[in-house]
Amino acid sequence: xxxxxxxxxxxxxxxxxxxxxxxxxxxxxxxxxxxxxxxPPQQLEWLATLPGWVHGVWGAHATLxxxxxxxxxxxVRAAVWMLGLSWVGIVVLALWSHVxxxxxxxxxxxxxxxxxxxxxxxxxxxxxxxxxxxxxxxxDML
Numbered sequence: 001x002x003x004x005x006x007x008x009x010x011x012x013x014x015x016x017x018x019x020x021x022x023x024x025x026x027x028x029x030x031x032x033x034x035x036x037x038x039x040p041p042q043q044l045e046w047l048a049t050l051p052g053w054v055h056g057v058w059g060a061h062a063t064l065x066x067x068x069x070x071x072x073x074x075x076v077r078a079a080v081w082m083l084g085l086s087w088v089g090i091v092v093l094a095l096w097s098h099v100x101x102x103x104x105x106x107x108x109x110x111x112x113x114x115x116x117x118x119x120x121x122x123x124x125x126x127x128x129x130x131x132x133x134x135x136x137x138x139x140d141m142l
Contacts, residue, residue, distance in 0.1 A: 006135065010073040013083070013128045017066030024062040028055060043109040046101075054096065061089030065125065072132050080136050083129040090125045094118045 026036050027047050036044070050058075068082030097105040098115060106114045 009128070009131050010069070013069035013072050013131075014066070016124060016128060017062070017069040020062040020065045024058050028059070040109060043105070046103070046105065046108055054093065057089050057092055061086050061093065064089065065128075068132070069128070072128075072135070075135075077136055080129070080132045083125075083132045087122075087125045087129045090122055094122050 022034070023036070025031075026033060027050075030048060032044065039047075064082045064086035068079045068086055071077075071079035071082060098118060105118075106112070
């Protein structure tokens, strides 16, 4: 019998993966739907001019977040490395967007609020990965 928190974390991880992939897809195709309608015009313009490598890292992060979450729900050990690589990807994106990008994301989208949201996103991704590692160590994954 699985513990109740496994189902809760599986649901959170899956929803997180779906939202990550949905946002990446909307930005990649220039769609202004859903929560992108709430972004300021300067941020939408900034997102439209992202370098190719950023799209690659973002796409890998989003895909690994969703596939890793589905593997977590299916009790597959590969979830650990997928979610770990997804976390590394989001850390790289956060550092680039707030420190190395010109202009940095925080300067065009809400200042410290933007930095806070980014830190929460990185933390959530990291916690999902740590949970998967714990489940693997506990022996609940195939």
